[in-house]
Amino acid sequence: MRFKGSEAYVSTDDLTLAVNAAITLQRPLLVKGEPGTGKTMLAVEVAKALDLPLLEWHIKSTTKAQQGLYEYDAVSRLRDSQLGDPRVHEIRNYIMRGMLWQAFTSETPVVLLIDEIDKADIEFPNDLLRELDRMEFFVYETKELVKATQRPIVFITSNNEKELPDAFLRRCFFHYIRFPDKETMEKIVDVHFPGLKKSLLREALEVFFEVREAPGLKKKPSTSELLDWLKLLLAEDIPPDALRAKDRKTIIPPLHGALLKNEQDVHLFERLIFMSRQRS
Amino acid sequence: MLSGFFVKLKDHKIPVSIKEWLTLLEAMQKDVISPSIDEFYTLSRMILVKDEQNFDKFDRAFGEYFKGIESVAGVEFDVPLEWLLKQAELNLSPEEKAMIEAMGGWEKLMDTLKKRLEEQKARHQGGNKWIGTAGTSPFGAYGYNPEGVRIGQDGSRSRSAVKVWDAREYRNLDDSIELGTRNIKVALRRLRKFAREGAPEELDLDTTIDKTARNAGVLDLSMRPERHNAVKVLMFLDIGGSMDDHVKLAEELFSAAKTEFKHLEHFYFHNCLYDTVWKDNRRRHSERTRTFDIMHKYGHDYKLVFVGDATMSPYEILQPGGSIEYSNAEAGAVWLKRMLELYPRAVWLNPEPEEIWPYRQSIGILREIMGGRMYPTTIQGLERAMRALVK
Numbered sequence: 001m002r003f004k005g006s007e008a009y010v011s012t013d014d015l016t017l018a019v020n021a022a023i024t025l026q027r028p029l030l031v032k033g034e035p036g037t038g039k040t041m042l043a044v045e046v047a048k049a050l051d052l053p054l055l056e057w058h059i060k061s062t063t064k065a066q067q068g069l070y071e072y073d074a075v076s077r078l079r080d081s082q083l084g085d086p087r088v089h090e091i092r093n094y095i096m097r098g099m100l101w102q103a104f105t106s107e108t109p110v111v112l113l114i115d116e117i118d119k120a121d122i123e124f125p126n127d128l129l130r131e132l133d134r135m136e137f138f139v140y141e142t143k144e145l146v147k148a149t150q151r152p153i154v155f156i157t158s159n160n161e162k163e164l165p166d167a168f169l170r171r172c173f174f175h176y177i178r179f180p181d182k183e184t185m186e187k188i189v190d191v192h193f194p195g196l197k198k199s200l201l202r203e204a205l206e207v208f209f210e211v212r213e214a215p216g217l218k219k220k221p222s223t224s225e226l227l228d229w230l231k232l233l234l235a236e237d238i239p240p241d242a243l244r245a246k247d248r249k250t251i252i253p254p255l256h257g258a259l260l261k262n263e264q265d266v267h268l269f270e271r272l273i274f275m276s277r278q279r280s
Numbered sequence: 281m282l283s284g285f286f287v288k289l290k291d292h293k294i295p296v297s298i299k300e301w302l303t304l305l306e307a308m309q310k311d312v313i314s315p316s317i318d319e320f321y322t323l324s325r326m327i328l329v330k331d332e333q334n335f336d337k338f339d340r341a342f343g344e345y346f347k348g349i350e351s352v353a354g355v356e357f358d359v360p361l362e363w364l365l366k367q368a369e370l371n372l373s374p375e376e377k378a379m380i381e382a383m384g385g386w387e388k389l390m391d392t393l394k395k396r397l398e399e400q401k402a403r404h405q406g407g408n409k410w411i412g413t414a415g416t417s418p419f420g421a422y423g424y425n426p427e428g429v430r431i432g433q434d435g436s437r438s439r440s441a442v443k444v445w446d447a448r449e450y451r452n453l454d455d456s457i458e459l460g461t462r463n464i465k466v467a468l469r470r471l472r473k474f475a476r477e478g479a480p481e482e483l484d485l486d487t488t489i490d491k492t493a494r495n496a497g498v499l500d501l502s503m504r505p506e507r508h509n510a511v512k513v514l515m516f517l518d519i520g521g522s523m524d525d526h527v528k529l530a531e532e533l534f535s536a537a538k539t540e541f542k543h544l545e546h547f548y549f550h551n552c553l554y555d556t557v558w559k560d561n562r563r564r565h566s567e568r569t570r571t572f573d574i575m576h577k578y579g580h581d582y583k584l585v586f587v588g589d590a591t592m593s594p595y596e597i598l599q600p601g602g603s604i605e606y607s608n609a610e611a612g613a614v615w616l617k618r619m620l621e622l623y624p625r626a627v628w629l630n631p632e633p634e635e636i637w638p639y640r641q642s643i644g645i646l647r648e649i650m651g652g653r654m655y656p657t658t659i660q661g662l663e664r665a666m667r668a669l670v671k
Contacts, residue, residue, distance in 0.1 A: 014322040021312045021323055025303065032332060074493040081496065169330035170299050176332045 001050050009038065009045035010180075010187045018175040019046060028114075028132055028154035030169070033177030035159065036222025042177075043113035043155035052153070053106065056113045057099035059120045065127030068098040068114075069137050069146075091141050100131055104148040112152040118161040125168035133171050180223065182209065192227050193234065203243035204230060207253045211260070214272055221259040229258040285345050289328065292341040296328050303327050317346065514578055514623070515546040516553060518588025519561055526631030530587040530657055545578070551592045552612035552646075553619065554603055571615060575622055583669050584619065584626035590646045590654070591632065597645050616649050627665040628654040634661070 003019045005011035011019070019042070022029035031039045047054035057068055073094045080088045087093045097105075103112040117125060131137050135148035156172065158164065180188060182205060189201055208229070212220045221229075232255045242254055252273055253259070260266045282305075289296045304327045313319035321342060329338045487502040494500075515534060517527050534544060547557040547569065556568040595602040597612045620626055628646065630637070634656045637643045647654045653668050655661040 017319055017322050018326045021307055024310055024312050025307055074490055078493040078497060170297050173326045174330045175326050
């Protein structure tokens with residue numbers, strides 16, 4: 001099984017290497033990077049490229065590690081016992097399998113995405129150490145051991161909101177997705193808008209990287225914002241010369257709301273344009 | 281195998297464990313990569329480094345260890361970046377160019393560079409000997425010398441591996457640099473974490489219901505520590521010196537985290553703590569608070585944070601009457617010790633870089649008084665300080 005990028009996802013060489021090393025050595029791959037650089041999409045695309053089912057476990061601030069293994073629905077068991085339901089005698093009826101359990105017992109290998117692990121409680125990663133390392137866990141209610149028949153390919157994404165414990169990090173591989181440079185970005189755009197006119201693409205990328213370099217922006221536009229913006233430009237049928245180089249410094253790019261999502265950033269940007277207009 | 285590289289990483293203070301090292305060897309054994317140094321760079325980094333903050337250190341260590349492997353010799357000196365910041369571009373006449381070409385071969389160039397680096401201690405720009413920017417010396421960036429050695433220049437570089445780590449793109453992710461705007465958010469998070477420690481218990485309704493259900497309806501109460509924080513902080517800030525900006529930064533940092541603390545009080549002092557402090561720096565001479573009053577007012581469960589550069593004459597700490605502002609009856613050290621006895625949880629944050637501490641006598645004295653609990657105002661320093669406070 002080797003991943004080489006896919007039709008809808010441009011993978012840089014180092015990312016490809018990281019994914020393949022993680023698959024070969026059967027270690028979880030921890031992916032970090034600026035928002036909008038395709039961390040979550042990576043798992044989706046790897047699953048698609050390798051033709052494996054994808055299980056997604058989205059983490060919220062209230063998520064507990066146990067929920068990934070299984071949950072014992074004690075409340076419905078209590079209710080059933082009040083109603084005299086015969087199901088109540090079998091505890092197995094009240095155990096609900098979590099994403100990890102499903103991944104471990106799947107017939108074919110699966111891709112498991114643990115999305116935004118940093119959103120959870122600080123102890124969350126520590127509670128998953130053994131499960132991710134040995135790929136097994138114990139169900140206390142039914143006294144059974146769930147062990148992975150096929151080790152799933154695990155992707156974990158993090159936005160750096162919390163630091164992850166060392167013991168957890170030691171068990172993972174780590175890749176930091178850098179913001180794509182112009183060449184890679186052209187490839188990415190090409191994948192998403194195959195028929196895009198070369199002239200429009202060139203002008204749009206110039207504008208995009210210039211906006212990114214504007215000093216003091218709170219939230220720099222990222223790949224996903226660029227793609228949205230291009231979609232808008234196409235939908236509105238904006239001609240390339242509207243982005244033309246000679247007056248680029250002095251006009252506000254059309255539909256810039258798709259790139260800058262923060263009121264202060266828009267103000268700052270407009271002021272910068274205004275200043276360079278005065279100078280020229 | 282390659283254990284020299286492992287030791288090199290350790291030398292650069294990268295937290296690598298044996299387990300990760302063995303994983304790397306396992307990966308090599310399984311032929312995950314083709315035998316190329318670029319791929320080895322990517323592979324070893326993904327296995328050994330788990331935090332982008334350490335990428336810069338890793339790049340440097342990697343560059344040092346593998347410098348003989350690529351044909352271009354790297355430079356093993358750590359030239360401070362600001363020497364090389366681009367300031368001007370240079371145009372030379374053909375005669376001058378010819379003159380520079382006469383400087384000698386590559387070997388000679390490297391030798392001279394080493395010698396220069398040893399001689400030179402300061403930033404330099406222009407001119408034709410020292411390492412710096414826009415000059416005609418063979419060493420430095422943005423200047424003109426066809427045989428020059430380029431140190432720390434950005435711009436269009438091809439992406440061969442040596443240059444990737446040479447470019448040091450992850451420099452500003454390193455957590456031992458001082459607090460800047462980019463880091464403040466992270467620092468705040470550390471402080472919040474600190475503020476959340478300890479607390480009495482409260483009824484945990486969800487767990488109680490859950491446990492009661494498991495118990496088939498028999499009530500089973502469950503308690504949990506209150507998430508609400510109980511940390512109280514007394515801050516003493518050194519004001520009126522060269523470090524004002526840094527002290528201000530620390531103050532802002534703590535007040536930004538203020539909502540997280542139960543109480544946060546701050547007072548100012550100058551150089552060393554004596555019998556009075558003040559709350560408003562503009563009225564420092566008219567409105568002073570006696571240190572004794574503070575000790576009587578605030579309970580011993582307050583945590584003490586001093587912020588100051590601790591740089592002064594040793595007399596100001598050790599001698600009665602040593603203060604530069606007035607004649608103090610008791611020495612600063614006496615006051616500090618008094619405070620520390622009453623408030624056992626205390627740290628001193630020092631905005632001066634940690635490397636220069638050993639050269640300042642007064643820092644040494646204060647550190648001893650603080651029992652070693654002096655930390656730099658870097659993210660990492662703050663974290664250590666917070667850990668010391670909750671211990």
